[in-house]
Amino acid sequence: MKEYDVVVIGGSAAGISAAITARRFYPEKSILVIRREKQTVIPCGIPYVFGELSTCSKNLIPDGVLTNNRIDLLVDEVTDIDREGHVVKTTGGEQVRYSKLVLATGSLPIVPPIPGVEKKGVYAIKKSAPYLEEMIAAMDKAKDILIVGGGFIGVEIAEEANKNRDVNVRIVEMLEHCLLLNYDEEFSTLAEETLRSQGIELYVSERAEAFLGGEQVEKVKLSDGKELPADVVVLGIGAKANAELAKKVGLEIGPTGGIQVNRYMQTSDPDIFACGDCAEKVSFYDGTPSRLKLASIATMEARIAGANLFSIRRANEGVIGVYSTILGNTAFCAAGLTEREAVERGYKVITGTAESVNRHPGSMPGAAPLKVKLVFEAGTHILLGGQVSGAKSAGELINAISACISNRMTADDMATFQMGTHPALTASPIAYQLVNAAEVALASER
Amino acid sequence: MKEYDVVVIGGSAAGISAAITARRFYPEKSILVIRREKQTVIPCGIPYVFGELSTCSKNLIPDGVLTNNRIDLLVDEVTDIDREGHVVKTTGGEQVRYSKLVLATGSLPIVPPIPGVEKKGVYAIKKSAPYLEEMIAAMDKAKDILIVGGGFIGVEIAEEANKNRDVNVRIVEMLEHCLLLNYDEEFSTLAEETLRSQGIELYVSERAEAFLGGEQVEKVKLSDGKELPADVVVLGIGAKANAELAKKVGLEIGPTGGIQVNRYMQTSDPDIFACGDCAEKVSFYDGTPSRLKLASIATMEARIAGANLFSIRRANEGVIGVYSTILGNTAFCAAGLTEREAVERGYKVITGTAESVNRHPGSMPGAAPLKVKLVFEAGTHILLGGQVSGAKSAGELINAISACISNRMTADDMATFQMGTHPALTASPIAYQLVNAAEVALASER
Numbered sequence: 001m002k003e004y005d006v007v008v009i010g011g012s013a014a015g016i017s018a019a020i021t022a023r024r025f026y027p028e029k030s031i032l033v034i035r036r037e038k039q040t041v042i043p044c045g046i047p048y049v050f051g052e053l054s055t056c057s058k059n060l061i062p063d064g065v066l067t068n069n070r071i072d073l074l075v076d077e078v079t080d081i082d083r084e085g086h087v088v089k090t091t092g093g094e095q096v097r098y099s100k101l102v103l104a105t106g107s108l109p110i111v112p113p114i115p116g117v118e119k120k121g122v123y124a125i126k127k128s129a130p131y132l133e134e135m136i137a138a139m140d141k142a143k144d145i146l147i148v149g150g151g152f153i154g155v156e157i158a159e160e161a162n163k164n165r166d167v168n169v170r171i172v173e174m175l176e177h178c179l180l181l182n183y184d185e186e187f188s189t190l191a192e193e194t195l196r197s198q199g200i201e202l203y204v205s206e207r208a209e210a211f212l213g214g215e216q217v218e219k220v221k222l223s224d225g226k227e228l229p230a231d232v233v234v235l236g237i238g239a240k241a242n243a244e245l246a247k248k249v250g251l252e253i254g255p256t257g258g259i260q261v262n263r264y265m266q267t268s269d270p271d272i273f274a275c276g277d278c279a280e281k282v283s284f285y286d287g288t289p290s291r292l293k294l295a296s297i298a299t300m301e302a303r304i305a306g307a308n309l310f311s312i313r314r315a316n317e318g319v320i321g322v323y324s325t326i327l328g329n330t331a332f333c334a335a336g337l338t339e340r341e342a343v344e345r346g347y348k349v350i351t352g353t354a355e356s357v358n359r360h361p362g363s364m365p366g367a368a369p370l371k372v373k374l375v376f377e378a379g380t381h382i383l384l385g386g387q388v389s390g391a392k393s394a395g396e397l398i399n400a401i402s403a404c405i406s407n408r409m410t411a412d413d414m415a416t417f418q419m420g421t422h423p424a425l426t427a428s429p430i431a432y433q434l435v436n437a438a439e440v441a442l443a444s445e446r
Numbered sequence: 447m448k449e450y451d452v453v454v455i456g457g458s459a460a461g462i463s464a465a466i467t468a469r470r471f472y473p474e475k476s477i478l479v480i481r482r483e484k485q486t487v488i489p490c491g492i493p494y495v496f497g498e499l500s501t502c503s504k505n506l507i508p509d510g511v512l513t514n515n516r517i518d519l520l521v522d523e524v525t526d527i528d529r530e531g532h533v534v535k536t537t538g539g540e541q542v543r544y545s546k547l548v549l550a551t552g553s554l555p556i557v558p559p560i561p562g563v564e565k566k567g568v569y570a571i572k573k574s575a576p577y578l579e580e581m582i583a584a585m586d587k588a589k590d591i592l593i594v595g596g597g598f599i600g601v602e603i604a605e606e607a608n609k610n611r612d613v614n615v616r617i618v619e620m621l622e623h624c625l626l627l628n629y630d631e632e633f634s635t636l637a638e639e640t641l642r643s644q645g646i647e648l649y650v651s652e653r654a655e656a657f658l659g660g661e662q663v664e665k666v667k668l669s670d671g672k673e674l675p676a677d678v679v680v681l682g683i684g685a686k687a688n689a690e691l692a693k694k695v696g697l698e699i700g701p702t703g704g705i706q707v708n709r710y711m712q713t714s715d716p717d718i719f720a721c722g723d724c725a726e727k728v729s730f731y732d733g734t735p736s737r738l739k740l741a742s743i744a745t746m747e748a749r750i751a752g753a754n755l756f757s758i759r760r761a762n763e764g765v766i767g768v769y770s771t772i773l774g775n776t777a778f779c780a781a782g783l784t785e786r787e788a789v790e791r792g793y794k795v796i797t798g799t800a801e802s803v804n805r806h807p808g809s810m811p812g813a814a815p816l817k818v819k820l821v822f823e824a825g826t827h828i829l830l831g832g833q834v835s836g837a838k839s840a841g842e843l844i845n846a847i848s849a850c851i852s853n854r855m856t857a858d859d860m861a862t863f864q865m866g867t868h869p870a871l872t873a874s875p876i877a878y879q880l881v882n883a884a885e886v887a888l889a890s891e892r
Binding site (some may be wrong): 415 | 448463466467470471479488490491494498499504505506507511561573659730740741742743744745746749750753760762763764766767768770771772777779780781795806807809810811812832838839840841843845846848849850852853855858861862863864865866867868869870871872874875878880881885886888889892
């Protein structure tokens with residue numbers, strides 16, 4: 001029987017990061033990653049295989065990240081765990097003894113029980129290279145592509161499906177706007193304008209009620225009775241924790257269906273850790289269960305799990321939720337609570353928005369608008385969330401906001417924030433959006 | 447006699463920001479800005495008037511920022527302050543009574559007592575549009591431009607002077623490398639390679655000993671005896687606080703020559719505040735006097751001074767120092783202490799460096815390398831400083847680092863930092879540089 005100090009089940013963002021972290025802090029330990037897929041798809045890159053990258057082969061995590069870190073790899077499926085004996089068993093008949101086990105089994109796309117969902121041409125978004133290649137081929141032949149769900153994955157796939165193809169792309173979203181779980185309305189409507197300007201049709205406040213046609217999908221019936229043509233349907237409505245193996249071996253499951261973990265990412269079996277989409281999460285704000293699933297959260301949890309396997313004790317403070325995307329040339333980024341979400345959670349809030357070009361003077365090359373909205377708790381003035389739209393530097397600016405949230409900075413702290421500025425890189429120090437948004441919020445309360 | 451609730455002396459970054467902040471928090475107060483210059487040059491944009499912008503007229507702060515905020519403007523020079531009577535007096539014969547006064551008189555370029563410094567063709571960098579236009583004209587006619595000082599201003603002006611001109615550009619720097627006060631050697635040498643690749647000649651570990659020629663400068667003699675041709679010389683060796691007026695009226699002056707202020711930005715006269723380059727500063731780290739002078743520090747101090755004029759009490763925590771620049775296509779950004787500076791100050795440190803492309807997969811368009819170095823105190827693991835080079839998103843990533851410094855985050859906090867990532871905007875969550883640099887530093891200590 002093979003024996004390893006550390007066995008990691010799952011080879012995507014969480015599994016790889018847990019293994020690398022374990023290697024970093026425990027150079028003498030033997031580490032094995034077991035994954036089902038021959039090749040690991042970069043999860044966040046999936047929408048781009050349909051357009052920009054045009055093939056899944058450009059969107060793979062190279063196995064070098066494992067071999068370079070002296071991490072062994074077994075491509076196989078784990079079917080059972082003998083917790084007592086500390087042994088995992090695979091489809092391929094392997095038995096591997098572990099000292100510590102990490103479950104990083106990820107998530108599965110939600111497939112809603114809509115009539116006709118089984119028809120040919122209806123796709124969920126599976127993290128499987130052969131499946132994604134089949135989707136690309138189907139899109140290449142399609143005349144009408146319909147995306148169910150106008151969240152991040154949905155809008156990104158819509159935009160990519162629309163690139164270099166003579167197709168009609170339509171999004172069906174049940175809320176009043178696309179991206180409304182992550183942005184306040186003023187950002188969502190800006191995102192929608194960007195999509196519409198590319199010829200993408202949006203059907204908001206609508207549900208897909210049935211997929212019509214023969215063996216192959218031909219039409220989608222909406223809740224208002226309208227029928228839209230569709231030879232490819234993509235279901236982009238979210239994912240659920242893949243906790244099947246954990247359930248089977250009796251590990252505790254949490255309220256949202258993820259593998260229950262403590263702050264150290266330990267499951268109910270102290271020698272088994274879990275991290276990433278398969279693990280139960282709590283909110284940074286109030287500790288209540290959270291359904292957030294993001295690769296960046298997965299790697300954060302993996303760095304906690306991987307470090308904690310032996311002598312270290314890192315703690316998970318709960319998830320903030322930091323998102324970035326780009327539609328057309330406009331980046332859309334968000335961290336923490338939107339104004340809408342904060343109010344729904346019972347906060348009294350003050351908000352401030354500041355917009356300015358990301359260069360100074362504005363005649364510097366590459367100048368583009370950049371808008372920041374900040375949401376603070378009234379009274380305490382603690383930062384709850386931020387949203388950014390505009391220039392690509394938003395992708396790192398949102399991380400500055402995340403740092404401010406995680407440190408529970410107040411609006412006054414942020415108004416006197418010590419930023420670096422440069423004519424060719426940022427707004428001027430007078431107009432710097434992060435600081436001015438905080439000032440606007442404070443002034444609104446006086 | 448005119449009367450204002452608030453009079454601000456100085457119309458650059460600090461003066462404007464102090465006035466706008468006062469307006470934001472005290473909508474009913476009357477505010478006057480008095481400045482000497484007809485037009486205000488954007489200070490950080492000055493190097494770019496010599497190249498990219500080609501004229502000073504594209505690098506002015508529009509007076510609309512004042513009028514839009516109901517701030518009056520007087521173009522005149524204040525020559526005296528009657529502190530007892532709360533009255534300022536100007537060259538133009540105006541007398542203005544104030545309730546609160548803000549000194550934002552900025553800095554003056556240091557002109558070293560080098561023989562021949564008075565010759566025609568030798569320029570300091572004055573924040574004056576006519577003076578800068580004269581410099582542009584001189585550069586346009588020049589064959590040999592020599593920059594004394596390889597700090598930020600020096601290297602930026604060198605690069606811009608070299609654009610669209612058939613000239614030889616040379617930098618003379620007394621330290622072993624350019625930018626060595628702001629970066630560790632590995633970043634400085636990368637910056638130097640970028641400069642050399644553009645044909646700029648560097649003379650390091652050298653001083654300018656004399657400016658030779660007749661009325662007009664013709665040559666510069668270096669400390670090793672070498673003589674370099676030069677028909678334009680630019681002195682880029684720093685600036686000193688312009689505290690003349692404050693001195694004249696008996697305000698206390700600090701150890702570095704700036705106007706002494708308390709944490710609320712009040713001078714020794716409680717009705718007079720000072721902010722920006724003219725004000726004395728202390729280090730965020732140990733509270734010792736600091737000579738840092740940056741527009742972003744100026745606006746931070748101005749937001750404290752402007753808010754504190756009446757009922758608010760914001761406190762200045764001391765300066766961190768956050769710098770950004772771009773040479774060629776490579777951004778160079780730094781916040782807080784370099785490894786070298788930390789060691790000089792007596793810290794025992796651990797450091798970590800992580801480099802990766804700023805896209806994932808690397809085949810996404812716009813992919814460029816991005817390197818992060820973090821410096822932590824050994825033992826406490828508190829972040830002391832960070833340096834970033836590479837893609838333009840460095841300009842905001844350094845601000846995430848600044849947020850981490852100001853909150854005294856530890857390497858463990860940063861290793862489990864909740865960042866947002868996106869294929870078209872950042873590195874992958876597995877390779878995210880900020881987090882991995884912290885991990886590398888921690889692993890180095892085990």
